[in-house]
Amino acid sequence: MGSIQNIVMIIISAALVNNFVLSRFLGICPFLGMSKKLETAVGMSAAVTFVMALASIFTWIVQKVFLQPTWLVSFGVAADKVPDLMYLQTIAFILVIASLVQFVEMLIQKTNPALYSALGVYLPLITTNCAVMGVVLINIQSEYTLVESLFNGVGAALGFSIALILFAGVRERLEDADIPDAFKGFPIALISAGLLSIAFMAFQGLAG
Amino acid sequence: MILNILAAAAVIGALGLIFGILLALASKFFAVEGNPLEIKVRQALPGANCGACGYPGCDGFAKAVVEGDAQINGCPVCTSDQVEELGNIMGVEADSVEPLVAVVRCQGTIENADLKYTYEGIDDCAAASQLADGYKACKYACLGLGNCAKVCPTDAIDIVDGVAVVNRERCIACGKCVMACPRTIIGLVPESAATIIKCRATAKGAEVRNACKVGCIGCTICAKNCPQEAITMVDDLAVIDYDKCVNCGICVEKCPRECISFDNTKRKVAIILEDKCVGCTLCKKACNYDAIEGELKEVHKVIPEKCIGCGACEKACKVDAIHMIARK
Numbered sequence: 001m002g003s004i005q006n007i008v009m010i011i012i013s014a015a016l017v018n019n020f021v022l023s024r025f026l027g028i029c030p031f032l033g034m035s036k037k038l039e040t041a042v043g044m045s046a047a048v049t050f051v052m053a054l055a056s057i058f059t060w061i062v063q064k065v066f067l068q069p070t071w072l073v074s075f076g077v078a079a080d081k082v083p084d085l086m087y088l089q090t091i092a093f094i095l096v097i098a099s100l101v102q103f104v105e106m107l108i109q110k111t112n113p114a115l116y117s118a119l120g121v122y123l124p125l126i127t128t129n130c131a132v133m134g135v136v137l138i139n140i141q142s143e144y145t146l147v148e149s150l151f152n153g154v155g156a157a158l159g160f161s162i163a164l165i166l167f168a169g170v171r172e173r174l175e176d177a178d179i180p181d182a183f184k185g186f187p188i189a190l191i192s193a194g195l196l197s198i199a200f201m202a203f204q205g206l207a208g
Numbered sequence: 209m210i211l212n213i214l215a216a217a218a219v220i221g222a223l224g225l226i227f228g229i230l231l232a233l234a235s236k237f238f239a240v241e242g243n244p245l246e247i248k249v250r251q252a253l254p255g256a257n258c259g260a261c262g263y264p265g266c267d268g269f270a271k272a273v274v275e276g277d278a279q280i281n282g283c284p285v286c287t288s289d290q291v292e293e294l295g296n297i298m299g300v301e302a303d304s305v306e307p308l309v310a311v312v313r314c315q316g317t318i319e320n321a322d323l324k325y326t327y328e329g330i331d332d333c334a335a336a337s338q339l340a341d342g343y344k345a346c347k348y349a350c351l352g353l354g355n356c357a358k359v360c361p362t363d364a365i366d367i368v369d370g371v372a373v374v375n376r377e378r379c380i381a382c383g384k385c386v387m388a389c390p391r392t393i394i395g396l397v398p399e400s401a402a403t404i405i406k407c408r409a410t411a412k413g414a415e416v417r418n419a420c421k422v423g424c425i426g427c428t429i430c431a432k433n434c435p436q437e438a439i440t441m442v443d444d445l446a447v448i449d450y451d452k453c454v455n456c457g458i459c460v461e462k463c464p465r466e467c468i469s470f471d472n473t474k475r476k477v478a479i480i481l482e483d484k485c486v487g488c489t490l491c492k493k494a495c496n497y498d499a500i501e502g503e504l505k506e507v508h509k510v511i512p513e514k515c516i517g518c519g520a521c522e523k524a525c526k527v528d529a530i531h532m533i534a535r536k
Contacts, residue, residue, distance in 0.1 A: 066219045066222075067219070085215060085219055095223050096223070096227070099231055109240050
């Protein structure tokens with residue numbers, strides 16, 4: 001049962017305590033760009049969730065198979081002769097994420113053209129979304145197993161979704177609010193984001 | 209060392225290859241049929257992706273055309289043939305649209321314009337323009353430092369004697385020079401326009417007269433003499449309405465300052481085909497200049513000296529006996 005408990009902790013940690021947007025401040029660009037309407041926010045969340053989950057799996061495999069091929073040891077390669085390609089981590093992971101995003105783009109264009117046009121430029125921009133990159137790097141740093149990586153990715157995506165959807169709800173209400181001229185648009189959005197971030201700070205210490 | 213480099217290249221190359229193949233397969237599997245009309249329009253466009261139409265590239269413009277947001281002549285790079293092609297695809301009449309061409313509305317060459325001071329600053333019109341309204345005495349004058357020539361994608365602009373000159377053959381009317389000119393001297397006019405007011409000075413007559421030999425002084429002689437009432441005076445500057453102008457060249461002859469340029473080869477004159485004319489007198493009635501003579505049921509004749517080439521008779525003729533030809 002220890003492993004299930006462990007996985008639950010990973011999800012809670014990634015989604016709430018170390019929320020990627022509001023605590024780690026990763027993925028701010030789509031967070032501000034896609035939060036004007038609840039509908040597109042949900043679509044974006046789904047796309048990011050998909051990419052993060054898949055990216056977690058694929059980067060883990062790439063890491064173990066290509067970058068730190070310790071499996072070579074069982075084929076008779078001496079442990080100190082195993083090549084260490086860690087320095088290729090960033091470029092290899094970007095390759096993985098970019099391919100995945102391209103794939104997701106095709107998938108969405110085929111299945112949901114309305115969502116495709118609503119996401120617009122933010123869909124290909126997931127490629128350079130630092131939240132996705134953050135998740136996969138943390139996966140490796142924390143020495144997670146494949147399953148743990150997957151759930152860390154899902155948890156992080158969940159956190160991103162929570163933040164994005166909450167914020168979209170807030171911004172939809174801001175549309176109707178009587179805001180001073182100087183604060184209209186992005187200023188009030190940034191202030192709201194700050195307040196939301198403070199609220200999420202309350203989760204600190206919840207899990208480990 | 210070499211092994212490390214090879215390993216890195218092999219790993220990244222292998223990863224790229226694997227993902228490339230997967231994506232290629234996926235693109236086959238998830239291929240989306242675009243709007244076939246959109247694809248056709250896209251193929252008929254020049255494909256320069258210059259963005260001069262105001263849409264993000266040719267794909268964006270094709271989409272806008274299909275959705276009815278953009279006119280088929282919205283692409284300034286298209287030749288008239290291409291616009292016609294677009295018209296065929298969209299089922300829109302293409303002859304209602306005319307390609308444009310850029311014109312430099314200044315003749316303030318070194319010879320014609322007086323200088324205020326000698327400019328030795330940055331080789332840039334915008335910079336020169338900020339220094340006491342430029343080095344030429346006329347604050348509307350072309351500074352000839354070539355901001356327009358620098359942005360022109362087809363090398364259609366040359367600086368001759370301190371003034372930009374557009375080569376009409378090469379101009380694609382992309383409008384980049386219009387944006388680049390800090391003094392809004394360059395404008396776009398219809399390709400058929402042969403009569404161009406080559407001045408931008410909206411100052412009072414005396415001021416223009418002191419600064420330049422060939423500036424528009426706002427004397428209104430051209431406006432008064434225009435048979436088509438195509439010239440209006442805006443802020444002491446003559447402006448031609450090309451919907452009305454018939455390139456008769458009268459304003460060019462009358463202008464005391466020689467600031468209207470004219471392309472003689474585009475002057476037109478009406479001729480009546482004798483074998484087709486039935487003597488109905490419709491053309492005679494349509495002519496405002498008494499340039500057609502002839503009695504009922506007799507073959508009519510055009511008096512070339514009076515004909516200004518407006519084409520009213522050609523439109524009035526029911527038997528297609530009148531043609532507008534280039535005046536010799």
